[in-house]
Amino acid sequence: MFKASIIGISGYTGEELLKILSKHKYIEIAGLYGRADSAVRDLKDFYPSYAGLNLKIKPLDLAEISKLSDIVFLALPHSASFPIVGRLLDAGVKIIDLSADFRIKNADVYEKWYGIKHSALQYLPEAVYGLSELNFEKIKTARLIANPGCYPTSILLACAPASKNFLVDFSDIAIDAQSGISGAGRKAAKDYFENEHPNARAYKAGGTHRHIPEIEQELSAMTGKKETISFTPHIIPMERGMLSTIYLNLKKKISEAQVVEMYKEFYKSQPFIKILEVGKLSNVKSVINTNFCEISIKIDERTNKLLVFSAIDNLGKGAAGQAAQNMNIVFGLKQDEGLLTQ
Numbered sequence: 527m528f529k530a531s532i533i534g535i536s537g538y539t540g541e542e543l544l545k546i547l548s549k550h551k552y553i554e555i556a557g558l559y560g561r562a563d564s565a566v567r568d569l570k571d572f573y574p575s576y577a578g579l580n581l582k583i584k585p586l587d588l589a590e591i592s593k594l595s596d597i598v599f600l601a602l603p604h605s606a607s608f609p610i611v612g613r614l615l616d617a618g619v620k621i622i623d624l625s626a627d628f629r630i631k632n633a634d635v636y637e638k639w640y641g642i643k644h645s646a647l648q649y650l651p652e653a654v655y656g657l658s659e660l661n662f663e664k665i666k667t668a669r670l671i672a673n674p675g676c677y678p679t680s681i682l683l684a685c686a687p688a689s690k691n692f693l694v695d696f697s698d699i700a701i702d703a704q705s706g707i708s709g710a711g712r713k714a715a716k717d718y719f720e721n722e723h724p725n726a727r728a729y730k731a732g733g734t735h736r737h738i739p740e741i742e743q744e745l746s747a748m749t750g751k752k753e754t755i756s757f758t759p760h761i762i763p764m765e766r767g768m769l770s771t772i773y774l775n776l777k778k779k780i781s782e783a784q785v786v787e788m789y790k791e792f793y794k795s796q797p798f799i800k801i802l803e804v805g806k807l808s809n810v811k812s813v814i815n816t817n818f819c820e821i822s823i824k825i826d827e828r829t830n831k832l833l834v835f836s837a838i839d840n841l842g843k844g845a846a847g848q849a850a851q852n853m854n855i856v857f858g859l860k861q862d863e864g865l866l867t868q
Contacts, residue, residue: 528857529556531591533610534601535583536560538708538715539624541573542846543599548579550850550864552857555581556594562586592617597853600624601846608646611670615649620856621670622849626736628653628672635739655744656852658861659796660686665855673852674744676844677703677737677759680770682744683799683819684836687792689748693785694774694832696745696753703770704760706810709840715765724763731758767810768840774832776825785823785832797862798843798851808837815839817847817865 530547534540535558547553558569564585570577584590588610591598597620600607607627614621630636631651633644644650654668655661657679665671674682681701688694704726707718718725730736738757745753782804793799802808802822813820816839824833838844847865854863 527554528552528596529554529594530597530599530853531555531557531559531595532599532601533559533586533591534599534606536572537601537712538841539845540599540601542841543601543849544573544576546846546850546864548576552859552863553853555579556596557591558583559586559591560584588613592619595619597622597856599849599853604640605642605645608644611646611649615669620668622656622673622852623653623670624673624845624849626672626675626740628670629655629674629678629740630743632743635743639736639739656848657682657744658848658851658855659683659793659799662855665852666858668856671852671856673845673849675737675740676705676709676768676838676840677735677757677770678740678744679844679848680768680819680836680838681741681772682748684770684772684821684834685745685774686748687789688774688785688832688834689745690792691788693777693780693788695777696749696774698775699745699753700756700773701741701770702758702760702773703768704762705768705840706764706766707761708766709768709844710761718761726760726762728758728760733757735759764810766839766841767814768838768844769808769810770836772834772836774834776830776832780825782823782825785825789821789823798865808835810837810839813837813839813842815842817842817851817862819843 530553532543560583567583569581600623604625607623636644653670653672654664656671656673707715789801798817800820808820808822820837822835854861
């Protein structure tokens with residue numbers, strides 16, 4: 527058995543991690559932690575459906591966590607990981623950080639987009655970007671994994687096969703993506719359902735969303751040159767789920783069937799990627815409460831564009847599910863251990 531702790535249990539991601547880990551046959555939950563100044567609480571008082579676990583939510587105690595844990599999930603706001611990471615790594619604990627603090631390799635870029643001084647620069651070089659299907663070998667030996675954002679996960683998985691096969695020109699990439707409100711956190715979700723539901727709207731438009739530098743960084747790593755994207759996110763009237771549509775300029779004549787086969791070949795050994803047959807389009811309902819990414823293809827011959835559609839659960843493959851998948855890789859377990867039926 528491996529022992530795992532969650533720091534930041536009160537948010538959507540913390541709860542989703544709890545759901546996954548509590549059913550994982552190779553994981554013992556070593557501890558659940560809130561802020562350092564929080565009181566001890568019974569888990570059942572916060573999440574009544576988990577009363578059977580008989581666990582408590584404790585104040586943050588790094589000495590205790592270091593002693594009890596093989597791996598720690600940091601489900602914290604941006605910058606909250608900075609004072610924590612060093613002490614846990616020094617104690618030999620593996621870390622999967624679900625914030626953006628170690629995703630962006632250039633600290634200046636991070637500070638520009640997040641408006642926060644990066645105070646753990648020494649750990650940036652070793653942080654592995656935890657996109658499971660693309661960075662498997664690096665994740666296996668990583669001490670610190672930067673779990674990707676939800677939008678970047680859906681978009682990068684959709685783009686990788688096209689990049690690998692030199693199929694498209696990424697110089698004019700446009701992305702339209704829709705997400706359930708849970709991606710904004712519990713407070714925003716509560717406000718939305720009380721005051722807006724069932725509204726749908728764009729937000730952070732005009733190149734201002736914080737996931738843009740993350741997507742551009744990893745897309746540039748794929749292509750070997752600096753890429754710039756046009757990205758518009760939307761809120762849709764549901765709690766969870768995400769659908770991204772990526773518009774790419776084709777470099778050569780090719781059929782939809784050929785592209786589908788190309789994508790199937792690229793992801794043939796990946797348990798959580800579903801490539802749909804020609805004529806079928808990805809949808810959110812198919813992936814809710816799973817760790818799957820469902821990808822489909824359409825070619826617009828009139829404009830010579832490849833349209834790639836990618837559906838994930840933003841709390842699953844876009845956050846906690848992928849974090850658990852990365853944990854499985856680190857511990858040498860099957861990637862789908864504890865995840866296929868979640």
